Structures are given as structure tokens and as C-alpha cells.
Amino acid sequence: MQVYLPLSVLMIRACHALQDKFQIEIMKTFFKTIGNLFKKPATIPFPAAPTYKPDDYRGLIVFDESLCIWCRRCETVCPPGAIVFSQNITDGKQTYHYSPYVCIYCQECVRTCPKQGCLIQSAEPGHPATKEHDVNNVWNKLFADSLESRVTYAAEKKKQQAAAKANPQS
């Protein structure tokens, strides 16, 4: 009994010391938490404040018709098929179509374009499509129609050439 008594006292003291140490830790955490209440949040209050955007962001493709030489190379290289040229059947004039919703902003068309400045990648981000846009159906139909219009024009031209060959007088 006489041996155990001082031992138990020692243990109680050790416990108290530990408790004090924990209390200090707890108080530290408590003040840290209070301090955190007055810190600025780590997040950005989007959409009230803008998010980070570099000034050479890869955004929408801008087309300058006056410079185009109608080589259709951009259409050939475009991985998702977001560029297509349709052709007027009567006078053969080509029109450029571009879907900002299908585009993946990879810049491949800009790199391939032989005419400097005809296709430019702007820093404007693409806008999300909504249900009203009906992106896939509208674009797929336009794409198929454009290809068909070129085939029709080529066939028409061939026919005309053949006719011109048959009677060169007219």
C-alpha cells in the first residue's frame, strides 16, 4: 500500500500535466478556428467575380472570308468535323460553316491554313449549348447537306463540260 500510494499520486500528476498539454493544444486550435472566421475565402465567388483566364486562351475560331482561298484544308484536318464548306449549285460560290459546339479548340485548322490571318483563334470561350440549339441534329444535317451540295455542283459542272464538248459551236 505504501508503495502504491506515491505511484498513484505520480500518475495523477502525469495525467494532469498531459491534460494541460492537451488543453493548450485545444486552445490553440480554438483560436485558430476563430481566426479563420475572419480570413478571406479560398474560393472565387463565381459568377459575381471572374475566374482565371489567360489572355491567350484557346477560344472560338474566327474566319475572315476576304482572305480565304477556298482550299478546304481546314475542313480536311478538323478532328471533330466542326468546319464544312457548302457550295451554291448555280454559281459555285462556297460558304463557310462552323459549329462552336462541335469545335474542340485544338487550333489544327489555324496551323494548317496556308493564308496567314484567314483563320484566327480568339480568346473568347465557347458558350454551352442548350436544348433549343439541338446541336447534333442541326449540325449533322448541315454537314451532310453541304457535302451533298458540293457533289451536286461537281456533277452539274461535269454535265455542262460534257455538253460543251459535244457541241463546241454553241
Place this chain on the structure above:
Amino acid sequence: MSTQYNIPVGAQHISLLEPLHFKFTTENEKIIKTEANVGYVHRGIEQACCSKFKFRQVSFVVGRVCGLCSISHTTCYSQVAEKLLKLDIPKRAKYLRMLVIELDRIHSHLLCLSHVAENSGFEALFMKTMRHREFSMELLEAVCGNRIQYDFSIIGGVARDLRTDVAQSILDKFKIFRPQLDELVDIYKTNWSLSLKNKGIGVLSKEDAIRLNVVGPFARASGLGVDVRNETEELLPWKEVGFEIITDTAGDVHARNMVRLKEIYVSMKIIENIINGLPEGDLISDTKAFPEGEAVNRIEAPRGELFYYAKGNKTQVLERLKIKAPTFSNIPAMVETFTNNEYASVPAIIGSYDPCLSCTSR
């Protein structure tokens, strides 16, 4: 013998980032057998690359295999296509490729670490890690012009140059990030409640790692020093920019965390060396040739060895493209590592594998 229970986890589960299905057979709390199903996100990308797309467009398609290691896929494909075309690329392009791969590794490793913390029940650490990760996403956006799908490597070189002000901002942000990373290392290393869920859990021994052909940080945490960066010098000069291999011996979740954290320091060192010694020169070398013959290429993605096999037939469209993603190699080991762990440890173990199912089933 006690009663056995079958517990399914997935394909939709709160601790999984991607669809993955595990079927556990447990005795009381202990897992005795696991079956895995990984084919939920099969999108037929290999088939699309060999039929619908031309070989120059494929480098943008394979970038969409995985959102986290997009740059590894595009670089690996570009290299294998360059082998088929017998094309040599400029040194500046090689350095810029390495720069983006390492930036990508930083953000991928931090995502995995935060996921482990969340799955271990430590939400505050998850948010802290994700907050410190944000700088790497911004840097990638500044370097590549896009936040997720970088499209930075193209056949013959890289698509964009590194501007000097962007290079300076990388160095400046690293100065801010380094003390934050030190703090993270301290928490992951010494936090007592995290250690209960991480230390000694999900142990993969070195013998098993060798037997099951494990790759990536999963293997390096078990003491198997496989790292493609350590091995090949022919395409990307890793040793020149100060790469060193990180290994651990314990093989548990904690060791995997430590390997990933230390690799972030190595990546930062590599990026600083690249920026300080960036060679001048062209960004791209071009050719009019068509792919011919067959070639293989390996690269170290954030999750381990990425392997591409390509076969060309002198036309615009490849004949075969095989993608072997790092998680694909690790699944046999994942299934075995669960054995003899408690069922409650499963989320933390899955997080520490860093599985990428989009890569695996393509």
C-alpha cells in the same frame, strides 16, 4: 467457419470517382476474396482511331481517353507516330513536352492525395489539398490555353510556345506552393487519425508487385523501382533535367501517399531545371510521309507506364492502335491487395490505387 457475405461496391459509389465494380466476399469484417469489373466506360476509342480518324487527328482523339493524363496520351501517341514516320523532333519541343507532363503529374498526384484523405474520412485535408492543387490547373491553363484537354503535343512537336512571362509565373507560383506542400507532407506524414486509416492498410509486398507486374507509384511504394523516366533516354531526356526515382518499402496506403508527395518535389525540380535551361529552336518539324510499319512506345504517366502499339499501312488511317493504360496493368494486383483487409478500409485503399477507369476500358 464463419458466415460469408457478398458485398458489392460500385459501379456507382460515393467513394469512387469513376464507374468501377468490386464484389467482395467477407468473413465478418475481413475480406477474403475480390472480383472486379472494369468495363463500364468502354467507348471504342481504339476502333475509332483505326477507322474514323486520320493519323494526324488521332493525337486529339487519344487526348480524350483520360482527362487527368491527357498530355501523357497525346505525347505517347505523338512519339509512336513519329517512330512510324521516322521523324526527329526539335529539342525545344522535347523540353516543353516534359514540362507539361510534369505539371500534369503535380495536379494528378494532388488529386489522388486529396481523394485518399476524403476516403479516409478527413474532409478538411481533402479541401486543403484541393485548394493547393488549384495553382497547377491555372499554370496548365496558362501554358496550354486550356484547363483539361491540353492538346499540347502534336505529331512533330508541340502546338504552343512557352511565353517568358508564363515561365516566370510558374517559378513565382512554385515559391508560394513549396511551403504549402511542406505543410501537406507534414499532415500526411504525422497526422495520427489519418495514420489509423493509412498505415499498414492495403499492403502489397515487393514479391507480389514483381509477380503481378505492377507499375507506377503503386509499385514504387512497394520497393519495385519501375519508372519509365528512369529507364529510357532516347525520346525525352529525363536524366538531363534532374530526374531521380522515388521508392518506399512499406507498400501500404501511407507509403503510396509519401511516394506521390515526394514525386511532386521531383517534378517541381524538373520543371525549374527545364525553365532555366530551355534550349532555343523550332517547335515543330514536319513531314509529308505516311505511317509505315509497326512501333511501340512507353511513357511514364502519373499512374505508371503507358504503352502504345501502332501499325501503319502507308495510308492516312492507321491499321491498329493499341493503348495499354497504367491502371490496366494494376488491376490484377488491386484485386489481390484487398485480401485480409477490413471492409471499412476499402475506400481508402481504392483511393490510394488512383484508378483511372476511362484509361482502362477506353
Place this chain on the structure above:
Amino acid sequence: MNRIETSFENLKKDIAAFYKPQAHHFITMNGVDLGNDVIEYQWFFCDYAFPSDITMFVTRANVDVQVPSIKNIIVSAWLPEAELVDLLGVNIEDTQKGFVLELDSETAPLRKK
């Protein structure tokens, strides 16, 4: 890349003689449709010590011939084998369909039609 031609009879023997777990890393197994129902099978290995050397075991066979499995030699080979069974529609020893693709989905998408 070292290319080693083999045949189905010698495949297990060749790979067992070549593969040392301590020295070699099994990368993956692959199949290429060469047309006319002929499939080229490839097994890729790399050396831990000399990793630039990738060794490829190659053999060709008709699609109906059963491929011997190397699961007994390399445990982790079950996954690429299961994938090939689904994607190429080939017959591999001890391997069931339905791991990557569902049984009611399209069969053998990587085969040439």
C-alpha cells in the same frame, strides 16, 4: 524491339523459358486483325535492367484456333486475355466473354468486316 516468332505449340514453353519474374516486366498482350480471318497475336515484355529492349513474341493463326493461355506463367495476364476475347472475338483457353463488353452488345468490334 526484339521480335521472336513462335507458334501455339511452343508458346508456353518459349515464354516459360524466357520469362524471369525478377528480370522481366510483362507489358501486355495484343492482337491485330490481318484480314481474311487471320489474327496476329503479340506478347510484349521489357527488361527491368535494359528497358529499351522490348521483346515481342509473335504468332499468327486463324481466328477459330484456340489460343493457349499464359495465365499459369504470368498471373496478371488474365486481364489482357479477357479484353482480347471481347474486342477481337477470339477464343482463348480458360477465358470467358463479357469482361469488357456486355454479352448482348456488339461482338468483336476490332475485327475487319
